[in-house]
Amino acid sequence: MGITPGALEHLERVYDLLIGYYGEPAWEPDHDPLGGLVGTILSQHTSDINSGRAYHQLIERFSTWEEVRDAPTHEVAEAIKSGGLANVKAPRIQSALHTLSEWQRAKGDTRSLSAFLQDELKGQPLEEAWRYLQQMPGVGPKTAACVLLFNMGRPLMPIDTHLHRLTHRLGLIGPKVSADQAHTIFLKALPPEWAYTLHVNLIRHGRTICHAQRPKCPQCPLLSECAYAGSVNPQETMLPTK
Ligand code: SF4
Numbered sequence: 001m002g003i004t005p006g007a008l009e010h011l012e013r014v015y016d017l018l019i020g021y022y023g024e025p026a027w028e029p030d031h032d033p034l035g036g037l038v039g040t041i042l043s044q045h046t047s048d049i050n051s052g053r054a055y056h057q058l059i060e061r062f063s064t065w066e067e068v069r070d071a072p073t074h075e076v077a078e079a080i081k082s083g084g085l086a087n088v089k090a091p092r093i094q095s096a097l098h099t100l101s102e103w104q105r106a107k108g109d110t111r112s113l114s115a116f117l118q119d120e121l122k123g124q125p126l127e128e129a130w131r132y133l134q135q136m137p138g139v140g141p142k143t144a145a146c147v148l149l150f151n152m153g154r155p156l157m158p159i160d161t162h163l164h165r166l167t168h169r170l171g172l173i174g175p176k177v178s179a180d181q182a183h184t185i186f187l188k189a190l191p192p193e194w195a196y197t198l199h200v201n202l203i204r205h206g207r208t209i210c211h212a213q214r215p216k217c218p219q220c221p222l223l224s225e226c227a228y229a230g231s232v233n234p235q236e237t238m239l240p241t242k
Contacts, residue, residue, distance in 0.1 A: 015198055029152055037096060038055065042054045057082060076090040
């Protein structure tokens with residue numbers, strides 16, 4: 001799958017306009033992919049504040065991820081109840097930890113789960129690392145991409161609801177491209193050094209201006225680049241889907 005020169009130029013103009021409007025965020029990965037994975041599972045269907053609180057309560061209650069894995073599920077659920085859907089998320093977290101433990105045992109590795117996952121992800125090409133994470137139960141394309149981008153500092157852009165809506169509207173992807181498919185398209189098409197900034201700025205834009213309902217097009221810095229607002233021809237700008 002390639003990208004047409006016109007589409008890349010369109011993407012570059014969007015990237016530059018967003019930096020002009022929102023600035024360039026600092027990319028400071030913490031290199032804690034297991035903490036990031038658990039945090040991302042906790043963030044599903046809740047606010048950042050609630051999931052952050054649940055995460056802190058979880059690591060206050062348990063000293064290691066091995067303890068979380070082996071604890072009675074109702075105790076894990078109790079610790080994360082402030083994040084919502086605790087009875088769904090607790091078994092999901094434990095399931096991911098059990099799966100990772102099986103992979104670790106199969107390799108005869110005896111270090112902590114955190115150290116094991118960090119090395120596993122460091123040693124793999126980007127797309128393989130992304131697919132590796134998705135083999136864990138409850139980990140989809142977006143969660144896997146979040147862990148790689150935010151925790152490992154690897155350039156794969158997570159496509160959440162804001163990015164999916166915005167990249168459609170801008171004409172960067174075709175109208176029938178799903179969020180899951182969009183991950184692969186941007187993985188192959190996006191210059192790696194743009195991934196973090198573009199992700200963060202598109203989320204900012206989706207939250208403040210390009211809302212799902214009634215986007216504020218007249219005040220949008222991307223108006224001249226937007227297929228939805230009629231300023232550009234979508235046929236000339238879409239990234240190819242295959
Ligand atoms: S012009 Fe409107 S639809 Fe297009 S990106 Fe801006 S706010 Fe969204």
